[in-house]
Amino acid sequence: MAAMFRSVPQVFRGSRCALVPLSARTISKRADERRPLADKVAVITGSTKGIGFAIAQRLAQNGAHVVISSRKQQNVDHAVAMLKEEGLSVTGTVCHVGKAKDRQHLVATALEHSGGVDFLVCVAGVNPLVGSTLGASEQIWDKVLDVNVKSPALLLSRLLPHMEKRGGSCVVLVSSVAAYLPVPTLGVYNTSKTALLGLSKSLAIELAPKGIRVNCIVPGIIKTDFGLGLGVREKTMSNMLPDLNKIYGLQRFGEPEDCAGIVSFLCSPDASYITGENIIVAGFSPRL
Numbered sequence: 001m002a003a004m005f006r007s008v009p010q011v012f013r014g015s016r017c018a019l020v021p022l023s024a025r026t027i028s029k030r031a032d033e034r035r036p037l038a039d040k041v042a043v044i045t046g047s048t049k050g051i052g053f054a055i056a057q058r059l060a061q062n063g064a065h066v067v068i069s070s071r072k073q074q075n076v077d078h079a080v081a082m083l084k085e086e087g088l089s090v091t092g093t094v095c096h097v098g099k100a101k102d103r104q105h106l107v108a109t110a111l112e113h114s115g116g117v118d119f120l121v122c123v124a125g126v127n128p129l130v131g132s133t134l135g136a137s138e139q140i141w142d143k144v145l146d147v148n149v150k151s152p153a154l155l156l157s158r159l160l161p162h163m164e165k166r167g168g169s170c171v172v173l174v175s176s177v178a179a180y181l182p183v184p185t186l187g188v189y190n191t192s193k194t195a196l197l198g199l200s201k202s203l204a205i206e207l208a209p210k211g212i213r214v215n216c217i218v219p220g221i222i223k224t225d226f227g228l229g230l231g232v233r234e235k236t237m238s239n240m241l242p243d244l245n246k247i248y249g250l251q252r253f254g255e256p257e258d259c260a261g262i263v264s265f266l267c268s269p270d271a272s273y274i275t276g277e278n279i280i281v282a283g284f285s286p287r288l
């Protein structure tokens with residue numbers, strides 16, 4: 001990267017020094033390297049705050065047109081306005097991923113940009129219950145499985161015809177370390193996040209012949225309203241840290257941005273031979 005920045009001024013100094021100026025082709029190739037997702041369209045669910053927003057921001061910074069979505073119009077408007085202020089290419093629409101009509105509308109909105117979609121990142125997730133797994137009502141099971149597990153597959157089935165014609169398309173799902181280290185009071189959520197590990201592998205196999213890659217990130221505790229709400233219900237963050245330090249090698253909670261770079265990489269041509277992987281983003285734990 002440093003070499004790239006260093007070499008740009010050579011072009012301007014080229015006529016006055018002995019260095020050979022860079023060709024226009026080299027400059028444009030290097031510009032593309034800095035914006036590896038240029039001309040791509042990304043649909044991201046649950047992207048008005050937290051991990052989804054950080055991913056949206058990074059994909060847009062790396063050149064993609066990003067379609068923001070979540071349940072409330074005012075949150076969508078706010079997120080879109082923030083990214084537009086940065087000069088990024090974004091649109092947004094309301095999409096409760098559990099609602100078929102909303103999913104249909106999200107697809108239609110995404111197609112407005114250039115008639116196709118390259119990346120689907122499924123971030124939206126819920127956990128309405130802290131308590132006994134066997135005490136969970138059928139309604140709770142349905143809600144968690146609808147939003148966390150079924151919606152990525154149902155949304156993808158709608159987007160697929162518009163992704164397969166693009167070339168280099170990919171899907172990223174968002175699981176959780178709760179899939180590997182189940183939290184006793186989050187049984188339904190743990191189960192849904194474990195299902196996503198299987199979903200990413202199944203989709204990867206099914207879509208490989210079409211050239212579409214499917215991967216899944218597996219975050220540890222990330223500093224968002226959701227993450228801290230789950231983990232810091234009874235203890236303050238500082239009380240929890242010594243315990244967590246025993247588990248998490250890097251001695252800190254994750255930031256939403258810690259999940260953004262890996263998703264951008266997975267969408268980029270640099271990851272063109274990576275599919276069916278569940279990638280842990282949790283500061284390393286020997287227990288994982």
Ligand SMILES: NC(=O)c1ccc[n+]([C@@H]2O[C@H](COP(=O)([O-])OP(=O)(O)OC[C@H]3O[C@@H](n4cnc5c(N)ncnc54)[C@H](O)[C@@H]3O)[C@@H](O)[C@H]2O)c1
Nearest residue numbers: 046048049050051070096097124125176221222224226227
């Ligand atoms: N924060 C963590 O510690 C952590 C750890 C592992 C996995 N995750 C997963 O990461 C994802 C994002 O969590 P976060 O921490 O950024 O949470 P967050 O609360 O900061 O953001 C969640 C986003 O999802 C949206 N959303 C929620 N339900 C939705 C629905 N039904 N339809 C559409 N959008 C919906 C919200 O509006 C919001 O934009 C979730 O799937 C969560 O399970 C989070």
